[in-house]
Amino acid sequence: MLAHWDQMVVMPPRGASARAHQLATLEGLAHSLAGAPEVGEWIEELGEAELSEVDRDLVRIAKRDWERARRVPSELAAERAEAGAAGQEAWVRAREQDDFASFLPALRRNIELARAVGQCVADGACSAYDALLSDYDYGLSTDHLRMLFGELGSRLPPIFAGAPQDHSTALHVPLDVQRQAVKGLLRRLGVERSSWRVDVSAHPFTAWMSPQDTRLTTRYEQDGLESLLSALHEYGHGLYERQIDAALHRTSLGEGTSMSMHESQSKLWENHVARSVPFAELIAAELADAGCAFTPQRVRSQLVRLTRSPIRVSADPVTYPLHIVLRFDLELALIAGELPAEELPAAWREGMRRLLGVEVSNDRIGCLQDVHWGAGSFGYFPSYALGCLIAAQLWEALERDLGSREQDLRRGELTSIQRWLAQHVHVHGRRLDTLALVEQATGEPLDVEPFMRYALALAKDGASPAP
Amino acid sequence: MLAHWDQMVVMPPRGASARAHQLATLEGLAHSLAGAPEVGEWIEELGEAELSEVDRDLVRIAKRDWERARRVPSELAAERAEAGAAGQEAWVRAREQDDFASFLPALRRNIELARAVGQCVADGACSAYDALLSDYDYGLSTDHLRMLFGELGSRLPPIFAGAPQDHSTALHVPLDVQRQAVKGLLRRLGVERSSWRVDVSAHPFTAWMSPQDTRLTTRYEQDGLESLLSALHEYGHGLYERQIDAALHRTSLGEGTSMSMHESQSKLWENHVARSVPFAELIAAELADAGCAFTPQRVRSQLVRLTRSPIRVSADPVTYPLHIVLRFDLELALIAGELPAEELPAAWREGMRRLLGVEVSNDRIGCLQDVHWGAGSFGYFPSYALGCLIAAQLWEALERDLGSREQDLRRGELTSIQRWLAQHVHVHGRRLDTLALVEQATGEPLDVEPFMRYALALAKDGASPAP
Numbered sequence: 016m017l018a019h020w021d022q023m024v025v026m027p028p029r030g031a032s033a034r035a036h037q038l039a040t041l042e043g044l045a046h047s048l049a050g051a052p053e054v055g056e057w058i059e060e061l062g063e064a065e066l067s068e069v070d071r072d073l074v075r076i077a078k079r080d081w082e083r084a085r086r087v088p089s090e091l092a093a094e095r096a097e098a099g100a101a102g103q104e105a106w107v108r109a110r111e112q113d114d115f116a117s118f119l120p121a122l123r124r125n126i127e128l129a130r131a132v133g134q135c136v137a138d139g140a141c142s143a144y145d146a147l148l149s150d151y152d153y154g155l156s157t158d159h160l161r162m163l164f165g166e167l168g169s170r171l172p173p174i175f176a177g178a179p180q181d182h183s184t185a186l187h188v189p190l191d192v193q194r195q196a197v198k199g200l201l202r203r204l205g206v207e208r209s210s211w212r213v214d215v216s217a218h219p220f221t222a223w224m225s226p227q228d229t230r231l232t233t234r235y236e237q238d239g240l241e242s243l244l245s246a247l248h249e250y251g252h253g254l255y256e257r258q259i260d261a262a263l264h265r266t267s268l269g270e271g272t273s274m275s276m277h278e279s280q281s282k283l284w285e286n287h288v289a290r291s292v293p294f295a296e297l298i299a300a301e302l303a304d305a306g307c308a309f310t311p312q313r314v315r316s317q318l319v320r321l322t323r324s325p326i327r328v329s330a331d332p333v334t335y336p337l338h339i340v341l342r343f344d345l346e347l348a349l350i351a352g353e354l355p356a357e358e359l360p361a362a363w364r365e366g367m368r369r370l371l372g373v374e375v376s377n378d379r380i381g382c383l384q385d386v387h388w389g390a391g392s393f394g395y396f397p398s399y400a401l402g403c404l405i406a407a408q409l410w411e412a413l414e415r416d417l418g419s420r421e422q423d424l425r426r427g428e429l430t431s432i433q434r435w436l437a438q439h440v441h442v443h444g445r446r447l448d449t450l451a452l453v454e455q456a457t458g459e460p461l462d463v464e465p466f467m468r469y470a471l472a473l474a475k476d477g478a479s480p481a482p
Numbered sequence: 483m484l485a486h487w488d489q490m491v492v493m494p495p496r497g498a499s500a501r502a503h504q505l506a507t508l509e510g511l512a513h514s515l516a517g518a519p520e521v522g523e524w525i526e527e528l529g530e531a532e533l534s535e536v537d538r539d540l541v542r543i544a545k546r547d548w549e550r551a552r553r554v555p556s557e558l559a560a561e562r563a564e565a566g567a568a569g570q571e572a573w574v575r576a577r578e579q580d581d582f583a584s585f586l587p588a589l590r591r592n593i594e595l596a597r598a599v600g601q602c603v604a605d606g607a608c609s610a611y612d613a614l615l616s617d618y619d620y621g622l623s624t625d626h627l628r629m630l631f632g633e634l635g636s637r638l639p640p641i642f643a644g645a646p647q648d649h650s651t652a653l654h655v656p657l658d659v660q661r662q663a664v665k666g667l668l669r670r671l672g673v674e675r676s677s678w679r680v681d682v683s684a685h686p687f688t689a690w691m692s693p694q695d696t697r698l699t700t701r702y703e704q705d706g707l708e709s710l711l712s713a714l715h716e717y718g719h720g721l722y723e724r725q726i727d728a729a730l731h732r733t734s735l736g737e738g739t740s741m742s743m744h745e746s747q748s749k750l751w752e753n754h755v756a757r758s759v760p761f762a763e764l765i766a767a768e769l770a771d772a773g774c775a776f777t778p779q780r781v782r783s784q785l786v787r788l789t790r791s792p793i794r795v796s797a798d799p800v801t802y803p804l805h806i807v808l809r810f811d812l813e814l815a816l817i818a819g820e821l822p823a824e825e826l827p828a829a830w831r832e833g834m835r836r837l838l839g840v841e842v843s844n845d846r847i848g849c850l851q852d853v854h855w856g857a858g859s860f861g862y863f864p865s866y867a868l869g870c871l872i873a874a875q876l877w878e879a880l881e882r883d884l885g886s887r888e889q890d891l892r893r894g895e896l897t898s899i900q901r902w903l904a905q906h907v908h909v910h911g912r913r914l915d916t917l918a919l920v921e922q923a924t925g926e927p928l929d930v931e932p933f934m935r936y937a938l939a940l941a942k943d944g945a946s947p948a949p
Contacts, residue, residue, distance in 0.1 A: 021484060021691075025492060029677040030695025036732065037692070210496040224488075225504070228497025265503065 020222035020230055024214045039096055046092045050085035069262065072446045076267050079153070086135045095128040099391030106389025113379045115360050118389070123356050125391040126349050133350065133393075144350045147394030151274040152401070154448040157347065160397055164340045166463045167400065168370060171337055174474045176372070178321050185239035186317045188307055193235055193242045195305035196298065200243060203297070203427045204250055206231075211253070219245040221252035221281075226264060229253040240317055241329075243298065247289040251281035254433065258441035268444040274395065275449050276440070278402025279409060286332050286403065286469070287410040288432070290318045293425035319473050325373050325380045332403070333470045334371055339400035341366040342385075346393050405453055407465035409440065412457035487689035487697055491681045506563055513559045517551035536729065539913045543734050546620070553602045562595040566858030573856025580846045582827050585856070590823045592858040593816050600817065600860075611817045614861030618741040619868070621915040624814065627864055631807045633930045634867065635837060638804055641941045643839070645788050652706035653784045655774055660702055660709045662772035663765065667710060670764070670894045671717055673698070678720070686712040688719035688748075693731060696720040707784055708796075710765065714756040718748035721900065725908035735911040741862065742916050743907070745869025746876060753799050753870065753936070754877040755899070757785045760892035786940050792840050792847045799870070800937045801838055806867035808833040809852075813860050872920055874932035876907065879924035 018041065022034050048054075058081060061074045102121040109118035133143030136150070145157050188196075201213060216232040223229050231249040235242045255271045263269035271277045288294055295315035302309055322331045327338040345362055348354035354362060363382040364375045375381040387395055413435050414420060423431055439456040453461045485508065489501050515521075525548060528541045569588040576585035600610030603617070612624050655663075668680060683699035690696050698716040702709045722738045730736035738744045755761055762782035769776060789798045794805040812829055815821035821829060830849040831842045842848040854862055880902050881887060890898055906923040920928045 017485060017488060021488065025679070026691070027675060027677045027679055027695050030692050033692030033694065033731075208494060210494045212492070212494055224493070225497050225500030227500065228494050264500075 016222050017224055020224075023216045023218075023220065024230075024232060035100055039093070039100065042096055043089070043093055046084060046087075047089055049080060050087075050089075054081045055085070069268070069446070073266055073268055076445055080267060083136055083150075086138055087132055088135070091128070091131060091135065095132055095391055098124050098128050102388075103386060103390045106383070106386060110379055110383040113377050113383070115378045115383060118383065119356060122359075122388060125388060126356060126393070129391055129393045130350050130352075142351070144347055144394060147350065148397065149394075151395050151398055152449055153273065154450050155275070155397070155401075160343060160401075163404065163461070163463055164336075164343055164397075164400065167336050167466075168340045170463075170467060171333065171470060172370060172372070174470055175321050175323065175333055178323070178474070183320070186309065186313065187238050188240060188302065190235050190237065192302060192305040192307045193240075196301040197233060197242055197246045199301040199304060200298065201231075201246060201250060204254075204429055205433075206250065213246070219249055221249045223253060223256040226257050226259070226261070229257055240298070240314070244285055244289055244318065248281040248285040251284035252277055254284075254436070255280040255441050258433070258437040259444045260442040263444040263446075268446055270445055272443065272445045272447060272452060273449045274398035275401035275405060276452060278398050279405035280402075280436070280440070282402045282406035283409060283436070286406055288424065288429070290315075290332065290473070291421075291424055293421045296425050297427050315476070319476050321474060323371055323373060325367060325371075325375050326384055327399075333474050336400040336403050336466070337370045339396050341370055342396040343400075345382075346388070346396065349388075350393055401449075401461075404461065404463055404466045405449075407469045408453060408457050408459065408462060409436075410469075411465045412439075412459075483689050484691055487691075490683045490685075490687065491697075491699060502567055506560075506567065509563055510556070510560055513551060513554075514556055516547060517554075517556075521548045522552070536735070536913070540733055540735055543912055547734060550603055550617075553605055554599055555602070558595070558598060558602065562599055562858055565591050565595050569855075570853060570857045573850070573853060577846055577850040580844050580850070582845045582850060585850065586823055589826075589855060592855060593823060593860070596858055596860045597817050597819075609818070611814055611861065614817065615864065616861075618862050618865055619916055620740060621917050622742070622864070622868075627810060627868075630871065630928070630930055631803075631810055631864075631867065634803050634933075635807045637930075637934060638800065638937060639837060639839070641937055642788050642790065642800055645790070645941070648787050648789045650787070653776065653780065654705050655707060655769065657702050657704065659769060659772040659774045660707075663768040664700060664709055664713045666768040666771060667765065668698075668713060668717065671714075671721075671896055672900075673717065680713070686716055688716040690720060690723040693724050693726070693728070696724055707765070707781070711752055711756055711785065715748040715752040718751035719744055721751075721903070722747040722908050725900070725904040726911045727909040730911040730913075735913055737912055739910070739912045739914060739919060740916045741865035742868035742872060743919060745865050746872035747869075747903070747907070749869045749873035750877060750903070753873055755891065755896070757782075757799060757940070758888075758891055760888045763892050764894050782943070786943050788941060790838055790840060792834060792838075792842050793851055794866075800941050803867040803870050803933070804837045806863050808837055809863040810867075812849075813855070813863065816855075817860055868916075868928075871928065871930055871933045872916075874936045875920060875924050875926065875929060876903075877936075878932045879906075879926075 018034065018038055022031070022038075026034065054077070058074060058078045061070075066074065098121070102125045105118050105121035109115060129147060130143050133146040135146075137143055137146035142157060148155055148157065148160075197213070201211075206213065210227045210229065212230040214230065214232045215234060217234065219231075219233045221229070221231050231246065231253055233242050233245040233249065252271075255277060259269055259271075271280075289298070292311075292315055295311040295318065298318075299309055299311040299314045302314070320331060321333060322329065323334055324330050327335070330338055341363070344366065345354065345359065348362075349356060349359070359382050360378050363378075367373045367375045367381070387393075413432065417431055417435060420432060423429065440452065443452060447455060450461055453459075485501065485505055489498070489505075493501065521544070525541060525545045528537075533541065565588070569592045572585050572588035576582060596614060597610050600613040602613075604610055604613035609624060615622055615624065615627075664680070668678075673680065677694045677696065679697040681697065681699045682701060684701065686698075686700045688696070688698050698713065698720055700709050700712040700716065719738075722744060726736055726738075738747075756765070759778075759782055762778040762785065765785075766776055766778040766781045769781070787798060788800060789796065790801055791797050794802070797805055808830070811833065812821060812826065815829075816823065816826070826849050827845050830845075834840045834842045834848070852863075854860075880899065884898055884902060887899060890896065907919065910919060914922060917928055920926075
């Protein structure tokens with residue numbers, strides 16, 4: 016994680032090719048240690064020991080990790096890592112030139128290798144895609160996702176069907192003002208220099224070196240408030256890792272439990288805190304302090320406007336999950352061999368028309384917009400939409416437990432939210448998998464209804480012009 | 483190296499305790515891989531293969547590294563690493579409070595463990611100190627050092643015996659001017675952002691992530707030109723690693739060959755470039771550009787004044803090696819068990835009086851000034867003085883080959899020096915050990931005479947007041 020953070024944030028650019036080798040070496044080493052025979056012996060020995068509840072979980076998860084690692088031959092793992100690195104380079108060039116054909120061979124190779132890895136891990140017990148999915152989100156099945164995403168695909172479009180595409184210009188917020196407001200907001204959340212870094216990178220992300228060393232990045236663009244949304248989003252990732260039970264540190268349990276739980280944490284701060292009506296007052300105050308006066312209403316309307324963008328990372332919160340529904344359908348078909356890779360662009364356009372009513376004019380803003388498939392990641396996308404669903408469900412449970420957070424959000428009193436998340440989600444680390452954790456934290460199984468309620472309310476606000 | 487650089491330069495301070503664990507884990511892992519049985523099998527197999535000359539060197543050095551690593555039991559290596567970390571903490575506190583007694587137990591433990599490790603590596607073939615030395619400088623012996631350092635100890639003191647301690651105040655150079663001058667000088671040496679970083683840290687050092695990713699640090703203090711000397715010094719380390727033959731990259735040969743060769747590279751740029759008469763013109767020009775006008779004569783006189791400081795890192799270039807002679811004598815006696823640890827402070831004072839004619843008023847500026855023994859490093863100090871000797875010998879050979887560099891230095895034309903160093907020193911990586919490399923590069927065995935000539939000339943200039 017450090018080697019990656021360093022590359023994205025502080026490394027001199029000409030260090031890149033050596034860094035790729037270094038990362039591959041580290042990955043290979045980690046893979047061979049993770050599946051080493053002696054680990055199996057230790058686990059077997061521990062199976063007969065009297066253990067505390069935490070230690071039993073530790074052994075259970077260690078065993079699961081070990082078994083999954085050893086099913087993938089080291090050569091295949093290395094081949095996949097190399098193809099992913101090469102594919103990422105091919106993707107960068109193809110995207111620059113809007114040339115899908117030049118990307119096709121790398122894409123095919125990535126699909127083949129991901130399928131092969133998925134089959135190894137599945138070991139006949141499930142589909143290759145199920146196995147790939149479980150790399151990011153253990154316990155989720157393709158069928159379950161089909162059901163959840165099917166609901167989103169049929170029930171979300173009518174919500175914004177009437178709304179025209181929003182072509183209004185973004186709020187005029189100079190870079191300096193954005194920077195100062197990001198700093199001010201993060202300070203209210205407890206982000207201070209002795210224990211956090213906040214840097215700039217091309218694609219915002221979060222890295223955690225240890226519970227007291229969290230590193231967010233954001234990105235500043237001329238105008239708009241995306242830098243603030245991004246910072247709050249990344250803060251959610253950072254906070255999750257910081258609030259895991261200290262007893263689990265430096266064990267295999269001492270991490271966020273899955274990609275979708277992680278994304279639920281970032282989405283909670285982005286969608287339910289940053290985009291809330293009362294928090295807009297706080298943002299407006301920070302912007303005013305930095306020399307830019309807007310009414311809270313204008314701030315809020317900027318944050319929730321329905322843009323129906325063809326680009327996932329610029330999507331509004333209502334249409335966002337549909338971008339994922341599309342990618343899920345497509346990658347599932349690619350791995351199953353039901354969609355030939357060369358037909359991806361056409362399938363993409365058809366899907367965007369059907370789900371979002373958006374015409375995609377070229378592949379740069381179509382199937383070449385995301386790095387994931389270029390880098391060889393299949394099964395990762397669903398976590399983005401699951402994160403939206405889980406965040407909405409957690410937020411309803413939190414307000415049921417604590418009462419409406421309106422007053423607290425207005426005053427910037429965020430401790431109660433941080434604490435609730437710690438107790439109900441964060442402390443557990445990997446002791447509970449996604450579905451069990453959601454059910455324990457909210458009292459209900461994972462469900463689309465909370466998000467549908469959120470989306471409906473937001474669409475109403477987002478579609479009405481700012482007062 | 484990245485984890486260390488990160489800690490010193492960009493890590494939020496509260497990440498420190500977890501980072502200590504992480505570094506210990508990495509060290510343990512590296513140690514167990516370095517001495518792994520399968521490495522021995524590969525080496526044995528390769529012993530029977532037809533190999534190119536480079537590959538033969540590769541196998542020879544790999545074998546040596548492997549044999550040295552496996553002689554030290556993992557438990558002992560881990561114990562020593564832990565004691566070193568604890569000792570370093572004890573040292574920080576003891577130094578702050580000038581309380582040697584509180585440091586004594588940690589020091590004793592470090593001595594014991596270093597001796598034990600030395601004995602394992604020596605395996606009866608040499609003394610424990612010889613073995614410790616060879617961790618940093620393979621092929622050097624205690625007897626050889628005794629001879630070289632004996633010369634320095636008897637011939638250097640008369641050079642400055644007559645000179646009074648220099649209590650003049652440092653040249654008034656504001657921090658901003660220093661920063662701009664450091665930037666300007668490094669730019670002349672080819673340090674640019676796409677491939678280098680220049681940061682600030684409490685103790686200047688250099689880290690190299692790969693040949694195209696070199697990271698220097700320096701330190702800015704109110705007034706004086708130490709920040710410039712430091713930057714040039716660290717540049718020398720950085721350049722060494724960048725100019726190693728590309729064919730050796732990512733092999734065990736693709737590194738600087740020893741601590742003393744590394745130090746010779748930094749000392750060459752510090753002593754023979756930065757402190758030269760013509761280069762003072764360049765420095766004066768950079769300072770003038772930054773808004774501070776001094777004559778080259780005043781600049782030079784600042785850079786070579788004989789301070790006879792009790793502190794090693796502030797020592798002038800003439801007395802510097804004597805600080806090392808003292809530490810060598812003492813650590814040799816500590817490891818041999820001939821000097822009880824509790825007698826160190828008294829022995830230190832006596833040595834400083836004898837070698838430098840300096841009275842040491844307390845242990846903070848005496849035997850508690852350096853971190854090395856606290857961190858468990860014994861056998862490291864000699865490389866600092868050897869670096870001075872080798873730098874002087876290389877510089878004489880370089881000027882013999884290329885003619886006087888006076889014109890080039892005055893004009894800031896440094897390519898000929900960089901290239902000579904590449905060809906005669908850097909390209910070889912670890913293919914030649916220190917003594918063989920010095921002899922091949924200069925045509926003579928390692929000798930004190932070049933440094934004595936340098937010191938004599940410098941002392942004459944340094945003792946005369948600036949015009």
